[in-house]
Amino acid sequence: MRIAEQVTFGGSGLEREAGLRGDAEAQARMWADPDARVLPLWRGKPLIAGEERDRLGLLAPDHEVLALAGEPRLFLGLDGDAPRFAADISRWEPTGLDTAALGAFFDPSEQHHPALPPDQRFAELRGVMARLSPRDAELAATARALYSWHRTHGFCARCGAASAVAMAGWQRICPSCGGHHFPRTDPVVIMLITRGNSVLMGRSPAWPEGMYSLLAGFIEPGEPIEAAVRREVAEETGVRVGAVEYLASQPWPFPASLMLGCWGRAESEEITIDPVEIEDALWVTREEMVSVMAGLHDRIRPARRGAIAHFLIANWLADRLD
Incomplete structure (x- = not known):
């Protein structure tokens, strides 16, 4: 099918730069890059910006919202020369949270952090995916899938010991038996x-x-x-x-x-x-x-x-x- 890659999440040519994932110095250097941006997610919802909800809300690494981030921090790749990361701020507790909506087949609720502009909200990806650019869609899908994997694979499948995050969020390694675990698809x-x-x-x-x-x-x-x-x-x-x-x-x-x-x-x-x-x-x-x-x-x-x-x-x- 000649137009196959035009499907949503079909890829945008993001330079994933797998060779940089295990390089701690490169990771620190890219995090400090003035052009670096971070996609925050809350309970699987990416930060979406704009009145039309048509782009990701990418933040500078020193933004106060990211102080809430837990492990792991994900390196997604390079957008041109600009590093792109993701951070999970699910431990933030929004006021007036509609917990019933969170368990629905499709969650229509949106959450707004007070430190962000009014047009930036955490929203269900399925509700906005068709409006995002190919690059934003690829970043959001990658980050969401990786965090879903980490939430359910915190223990080694070989020996049962707690595993540790490695390779900028793209692996988990068991310190007990040495097993290496990779995100599943x-x-x-x-x-x-x-x-x-x-x-x-x-x-x-x-x-x-x-x-x-x-x-x-x-x-x-x-x-x-x-x-x-x-x-x-x-x-x-x-x-x-x-x-x-x-x-x-x-x-x-x-x-x-x-x-x-x-x-x-x-x-x-x-x-x-x-x-x-x-x-x-x-x-x-x-x-x-x-x-x-x-x-x-x-x-x-x-x-x-x-x-x-x-x-x-x-x-x-x-x-x-x-």
């Missing part, structure tokens, strides 16, 4: 399954009312992409899939997946859902999908803008899957 297939003029859509019971998307599922050990597509579709809907073609990928930091977008041609139509896997599935014609994507359908809500499902469907409608 889970491969997930997401499938544009078509038959004639229709596409197969499904919904999870945990999703907001009316929301439908493409079928998706984790790749199992020892399984190629094509087999995962056929297995997942068959398990969830009973539909048989023949030819499978890879289209595009998307890093999905919720918490740490790599979505592998594929196009599969269905060889059967009858749907028999597995209620353990999904709540509903249906075929949607191309004409009906135009209405869905425009937000005019009386039953179906489209996949979130910025998600690879939305990207694949929009390009299927536009005949741009080549």
